[in-house]
Amino acid sequence: MTGRMSAANRASDPDMSLAPQTARNQPPLAEADRRLLAAIQDGLPLVARPFAEIGARIGLAEAEVITRLEHLKQAGIIRRFGVVVRHHEVGYGANAMVVWDVPDEQVRELGRCLAEFDFITLCYRRPRHLPQWRYNLYCMIHGKSREDVHAHLEWMVNHCGLQSLPHEVLFSRRRFKQRGAAYFIEPPVAGEAREG
Amino acid sequence: MDALDRAIINNLQGGFPVCDEPYREVAGRLGTSAEELMRRLDVLLENGTLSRFGPMYHAERLGGGLTLAAMQIPTDDFERVAEIVNAFPEVAHNYAREHALNMWFVLATETPERIDQVIAAIERDTGYTVHNMPKREEFFVGLRFEA
Numbered sequence: 001m002t003g004r005m006s007a008a009n010r011a012s013d014p015d016m017s018l019a020p021q022t023a024r025n026q027p028p029l030a031e032a033d034r035r036l037l038a039a040i041q042d043g044l045p046l047v048a049r050p051f052a053e054i055g056a057r058i059g060l061a062e063a064e065v066i067t068r069l070e071h072l073k074q075a076g077i078i079r080r081f082g083v084v085v086r087h088h089e090v091g092y093g094a095n096a097m098v099v100w101d102v103p104d105e106q107v108r109e110l111g112r113c114l115a116e117f118d119f120i121t122l123c124y125r126r127p128r129h130l131p132q133w134r135y136n137l138y139c140m141i142h143g144k145s146r147e148d149v150h151a152h153l154e155w156m157v158n159h160c161g162l163q164s165l166p167h168e169v170l171f172s173r174r175r176f177k178q179r180g181a182a183y184f185i186e187p188p189v190a191g192e193a194r195e196g
Numbered sequence: 197m198d199a200l201d202r203a204i205i206n207n208l209q210g211g212f213p214v215c216d217e218p219y220r221e222v223a224g225r226l227g228t229s230a231e232e233l234m235r236r237l238d239v240l241l242e243n244g245t246l247s248r249f250g251p252m253y254h255a256e257r258l259g260g261g262l263t264l265a266a267m268q269i270p271t272d273d274f275e276r277v278a279e280i281v282n283a284f285p286e287v288a289h290n291y292a293r294e295h296a297l298n299m300w301f302v303l304a305t306e307t308p309e310r311i312d313q314v315i316a317a318i319e320r321d322t323g324y325t326v327h328n329m330p331k332r333e334e335f336f337v338g339l340r341f342e343a
Contacts (some may be wrong), residue, residue: 077252124332176292
């Protein structure tokens with residue numbers, strides 16, 4: 001999932017936690033940057049000089065690919081380069097989305113408290129959907145087992161003083177799809193038909 | 197998975213260098229060769245330990261849209277709906293969860309406006325309401341799985 005960020009990137013992104021998604025007006029990306037981001041979104045080629053190969057595909061020199069990527073990283077458009085782990089496959093068999101109903105004025109303080117734990121991988125405030133859905137603070141807990149997740153949760157509740165807050169634990173039963181986000185989607189014929 | 201696989205995973209979650217010969221640079225850090233590192237990455241991707249190897253984009257800074265959405269689907273209709281939802285290229289991942297709202301998926305789109313269009317298309321194609329739960333505020337965490 002996007003919205004993920006390594007600790008190392010946190011410092012370069014100090015203001016994001018305050019910015020609602022819709023408030024940002026982005027300058028349009030240069031055409032060459034768009035082509036570059038589209039060319040690498042599915043992954044880097046496993047060849048000795050991957051950026052030369054990417055450049056060859058889109059008509060840019062290796063050095064220009066590297067310069068543009070450095071710039072895109074500095075601008076925070078690329079959060080990080082690296083591997084994305086399927087947590088099940090490395091032994092984190094249990095993941096739960098824990099949702100909390102937190103008074104609006106306490107959300108920020110509690111969100112920051114939860115985000116400190118290393119077993120928490122995402123922590124967001126999201127809108128309530130009353131009456132069906134009262135929860136406004138979400139966090140993802142990963143553990144090696146459900147017992148592990150529950151133990152983490154108990155620790156968090158005590159540490160952050162959450163005993164009185166309504167919450168629910170939504171374990172995942174099945175993962176249907178985990179391929180990461182694709183931001184550059186060539187409109188396929190089938191997609192257009194679906195939209196029609 | 198052996199010690200080198202684990203070292204590769206733990207080392208490359210944090211970052212991959214952007215330079216002429218990045219595999220060689222990482223391999224040097226890990227005490228192996230560029231060829232072996234590429235071969236290992238290929239296997240880890242092939243066997244599903246890694247879902248991808250490449251850039252993670254910042255949807256909003258890219259000018260794109262990103263949201264979490266949830267649906268309540270009767271058990272006997274779940275498979276049919278999951279198939280329809282997963283067929284949308286904008287659905288980045290989709291989990292069945294234990295709750296009345298039992299299907300949770302992430303949408304990533306090229307533009308923010310497109311989120312609403314995709315949600316409307318999913319509602320139309322499945323016949324069920326989609327609850328849009330966009331991020332309002334993010335509290336930062338490190339994302340690392342020790343392998």
